[in-house]
Amino acid sequence: MILVTGATGTVGRALVGHLTALGAPVRAATRRPDRARLPGGVDVVGADLGEPDSLAAALRGVRKVFLLSDGPDIPRHDANLAAAAARAGAEAVVKLSSGRAADPDADDPVARWHRAGEQAVQDSGLAWTFLRPMGFMSNTLAWAGTIRAARTVRAPFAAGRVSVIDPADIAAVAARALTEPGHDGRAHLLTGPQALTPGEMTTILADVLGTPLAFTEIPPHAARRALLDHGLRPETADAVMALRAASLEPFAATITPAVQQLTGRAATPFRAWAERHREQFTEEPGGEPGGEPGAEPGAEPGRG
Ligand SMILES: NC(=O)c1ccc[n+]([C@@H]2O[C@H](COP(=O)([O-])OP(=O)(O)OC[C@H]3O[C@@H](n4cnc5c(N)ncnc54)[C@H](OP(=O)(O)O)[C@@H]3O)[C@@H](O)[C@H]2O)c1
CATH class of the missing domain: 3.40.50.720 (NAD(P)-binding Rossmann-like Domain)
Structure with a gap:
């Protein structure tokens, strides 16, 4: 079983689509299962990265985890997930990080938050893969x-x-990292x-x-x-x-060739x-949850 956190978001929703197309068993985590609108066949569970008890239940029987966290809570949420995944007997975490974490000169908050999250995943002792994309x-x-x-x-x-990168390309890379061998201990700068x-x-x-x-x-x-x-x-x-x-x-x-190398597609x-x-x-937004939510207000291609 593969647990996808952030499954209702831009990258997570596309990833769930890739994994179900591959026939992989998928559990999708969201704080609002009633509004998730995920494909049939996906096991949708309520979980909050800020509430470790909810993570224990979501991780039961899970081998691999796609970890998506956001904002100032990234270090704490990643530590919660990594610890719960290790306790639950999971094998590997694929974390959506940021290209900022790959820039040795970067000292902005997002770079620091994701580096702390990556460290927490490494400290858990689980196998890890870090996806570090540029702006979406x-x-x-x-x-x-x-x-x-x-x-x-x-x-x-x-x-x-x-x-800038298409989030669907990030999801395609994540699907490979979660279903193929050879990604453990690797950090990919995705552009x-x-x-x-x-x-x-x-x-x-x-x-x-x-x-x-x-x-x-x-x-x-x-x-x-x-x-x-x-x-x-x-x-x-x-x-x-x-x-x-x-x-x-x-x-x-x-610009890196990582997407081409990892997915076989340019x-x-x-x-x-x-x-x-x-x-x-x-078209004016319809106010429906789900779909591709795009960006938080005022977000920019310089994000991430
Ligand atoms: N935008 C960029 O340019 C860019 C570039 C590089 C890296 N990144 C990184 O990409 C990530 C954001 O990815 P995205 O744009 O695909 O996300 P998104 O569309 O903003 O979706 C956020 C997801 O996180 C879930 N979530 C929020 N709080 C949660 C919590 N407390 N517990 C569990 N789930 C929670 C939401 O699920 P529910 O609301 O359903 O619970 C939702 O599925 C961030 O880590 C960001 O740093 C972004």
Whole structure:
């Protein structure tokens, strides 16, 4: 049995799809099983990474775990999961980490949170694999509101260049790591095939959507204010802004062949991702849970 945490999120939902297609037995963890809308045949369980008792039940009979945690709770949640998995007799954890953890010069909160989480997994004594992706292409869904309302994208750090990745490619790599031998003790830096600025992504989106789009650079303090206005806690807003600033550093533009090597398929270009998600930029969100949730308010391709 494979336990997928974060199963209702962007990467986790795609991973559940891959694993069920492979015929692997899957248990999906969510805090709200009633709203999970996962495929039939998936064993959906209620679990909270902040509540170790709920993890013990979710881990019963599990051999491998996909660990997805987020935000300032990453170190504590990863430690909870790793300890519970070791107690339950699991064999291996595949953790969704961040490309920031791979940058030796990175000292921003997300890099620190994920490094602490990785350490907790290693300390558990379980076999481990770390997936360290660059910014998700799906973060651009945070632009959908101003694209619909004003045919405009507003973002800070216009010169920042990130080798953005399709979350579905991360899920494909995770499915391999959970079902094939040879991944233990390996950390994979996962990137898309091109490093793009927000302006270049805006140009591609305009082409895909068939409408002119303006790109306006906004100052970092205005971007941070927008995050706070969307309800992010100051600690989280500061972490997101540090990620965005990191898009100006050369490491953010690193391109690796990992997706191709690990899945046998070339990494998805941003244009292909945008074509698959065209409707999410043009149609008002329906408020349904699930689907590809895209991004937290104001998220940016510099995240992660
Ligand atoms: N966005 C980026 O550019 C980027 C880049 C690199 C790395 N990353 C990393 O990717 C991860 C986020 O992945 P994602 O975008 O796929 O996630 P997401 O779509 O934001 O979904 C978050 C998932 O976490 C679950 N969750 C939240 N709190 C939980 C808790 N206390 N206990 C159990 N489950 C909980 C949610 O499930 P329920 O609500 O159903 O419980 C949901 O399935 C983070 O670790 C982030 O650092 C992101």
